[in-house]
Amino acid sequence: MTITDTWRPSAVEQERIAYRRRRAIRSVLLAAASTAVLGTLLAVGVTNSPGWPRVKESFFDLAVAQDSLPAILDGLVLNIELLICCALGAMALGLLIAVLRTLRGPVAFPVRALATGYTYGFRGVPLIIVLYVMTLGVPGLRLSGMPSTLVLGGLALVIVYGAYLAEVFRAGIESVHPSQLAAARSLGLTYRQTMRHVVLPQAVRRVAPPLLNDTVALQKDVGLVSLAGPIDAVRAAQIQVAEHFNFTPYIVAGVLFVLLALPLIGVTDWVTLRAARRQGARS
Amino acid sequence: MSPVLQCRGLRKTFHGSVVLDSLDLDVAEHEVVALIGASGSGKSTLLRCVNLLERLDDGTIHLGGEHITDPRADADRVRRQIGIVFQAYNLFPHMTVLQNILLAPVRVHRRARAEAEQAARTWLDRVGLGNRAGDYPDRLSGGQQQRVAIVRALVNNPRLLLLDEVTSALDPELVGEVLSMVRELKGDGMTMVLATHEMGFAKQVADRVVFLDGGRVLEQGPPEQVLGDPVEARTRQFLSRIIEAGRL
Structure with a gap:
């Protein structure tokens, strides 16, 4: 709304504005000073330590970093591809399981029991064991049309993360107030329609932050498929470390992972903000 | 003419406390019935049972001659014929x-x-x-x-509109705009059952006022009679408390 009257701040308000501005400037200066002091202390402490020259040489060697970057980036492409496929797969599986767990009625009993058993089981088993069983055990069956190790490894990730995401989705579904269900059912919507149009849209929006949080965790765990052979960024860094007798490639891989996580985290914040704004949180 | 809504011997308990106790109620076509009574007298529960949002312990409800509390009845199809408005809008x-x-x-x-x-x-x-x-x-x-x-x-x-204390969550100055809407609906001939604490409004809009007490219909009749000259001692007691609170 545009303000069309001729209001000007009174003397009191002007004085308050000036005071608040002075306080703001003061706190910015204080924050800068305290950060500078702490940063200097840390830098001096680390660089003056007796082992610093050797650590610097073996962890922060620019030449090694440049040399190992292409190989690590090659590995990172695999990480990103796996991340996208596994994240989508795990979310679809998690959502399906969460919805199955809310079904009622005797016919749905086996489905419900299976879904519950799945979330209990696969949240308990260590990811690495599922990965080994899928990539080393399953091919042993020698079935025809067996997918590659990479696909099997990806499936292991989807199965394990699906169990976690199912619980996230279930929390979201249960957080929708019963009065919303009553309103939907009273309009004549069936259980399915109520889920589809009223419960799930609200549930998914509410759990978007924890959902993307798990996606960031998945981003680091997709690298574990390298245990079964495929070369991801961390494995590539490990190979580079062995070639150069220098640990710098690990730092390079670490920095790349952080850079990869930043947009994901940014998207989470943006999604959450947008949902809040659309529902009128701004006045 | 047979009533649009016919409730017979309704019983509903929550965790051992009886909320509806062999309650009978008929609502004719184009009739506006106001349910009054203290909190916990069963007004909201009655409306939720009619809409099949709660399952009865006993009794039958017929809507337009159809037995809707039969477990074989299609609840979704029944609800399509009934509109309900909640206290908290939902x-x-x-x-x-x-x-x-x-x-x-x-x-x-x-x-x-x-x-x-x-x-x-x-x-x-x-x-x-x-x-x-x-x-x-x-x-x-x-x-x-x-x-x-x-x-x-x-x-x-809908054939029937249920209003569950639709003004209870509103500021006094906003109550009027909702009530005038309900008054217009009455003019349209809508069949309505409304649970309310607004006695003045019940007096204006209702064809019949039903006083619920302990899950039963204790007294019912034209608004002037039930609200102006009640027969039962409990009704008088309830109304005098309402008058004290300044709502009549």
């Missing part, structure tokens, strides 16, 4: 006003979208909310939200 926060109103006509009643939207907009204009169709519920005042909730129920052309 609008869907992730949908705009228009989307809230169109959900049931389009998804449940399979009406053409354009035709349903036309009907929705006509209703919104009529209740003075024509310019808020694209807004999310959070941006509306309580009175506006409640009017949207009533439109959401009405757009499906």
Whole structure:
């Protein structure tokens, strides 16, 4: 709304504005000073330590970093591809399981029991064991049309993360107030329609932050498929470390992972903000 | 003419406490019935049972001659004939006003979208909310939200409209806009059952006032009689408390 009257701040308000501005400037200066002091202390402490020259040489060697970057980036492409496929797969599986767990009625009993058993089981088993069983055990069956190790490894990730995401989705579904269900059912919507149009849209929006949080965790765990052979960024860094007798490639891989996580985290914040704004949180 | 709604011997308990106790109630076509009574007397529970949101412990409910508390009855189909408006509006926060109103006509009643939207907009204009169709519920005042909730129920052309203390959550100055809407609906000939604490309003709009006490109909009749010259001691006691609270 545009303000069309001729209001000007009174003397009191002007004085308050000036005071608040002075306080703001003061706190910015204080924050800068305290950060500078702490940063200097840390830098001096680390660089003056007796082992610093050797650590610097073996962890922060620019030449090694440049040399190992292409190989690590090659590995990172695999990480990103796996991340996208596994994240989508795990979310679809998690959502399906969460919805199955809310079904009622005797016919749905086996489905419900299976879904519950799945979330209990696969949240308990260590990811690495599922990965080994899928990539080393399953091919042993020698079935025809067996997918590659990479696909099997990806499936292991989807199965394990699906169990976690199912619980996230279930929390979201249960957080929708019963009065919303009553309103939907009273309009004549069936259980399915109520889920589809009223419960799930609200549930998914509410759990978007924890959902993307798990996606960031998945981003680091997709690298574990390298245990079964495929070369991801961390494995590539490990190979580079062995070639150069220098640990710098690990730092390079670490920095790349952080850079990869930043947009994901940014998207989470943006999604959450947008949902809040659309529902009128701004006045 | 047979009544639109016929309740016989309704019984409902929650965790051992009896909320409805062999309650009988008939509502004729075009009749407006106001349910009054203290909190916990069973007004809301009765409305929720009629809409099959709660399962009865005993008794039968017939809607337009159809036995709707038969477990073989299709609850979704029954609910399509009944509109209910809740005390807390229960609008869907992730949908705009228009989307809230169109959900049931389009998804449940399979009406053409354009035709349903036309009907929705006509209703919104009529209740003075024509310019808020694209807004999310959070941006509306309580009175506006409640009017949207009533439109959401009405757009499906229900045979029976249930209003569950629709003004209890509203500021006094917003109560009027909702009540005048209900008054207009009475003019349209809508059959309504409303639970209310607004005795003045019950007096104006209701054809019959039903006083519930301990899950039973203790007294019923024309508003002037039940509210002005009640027979039962409990009714008088209830009304004198209401007058003390300044609501009559």
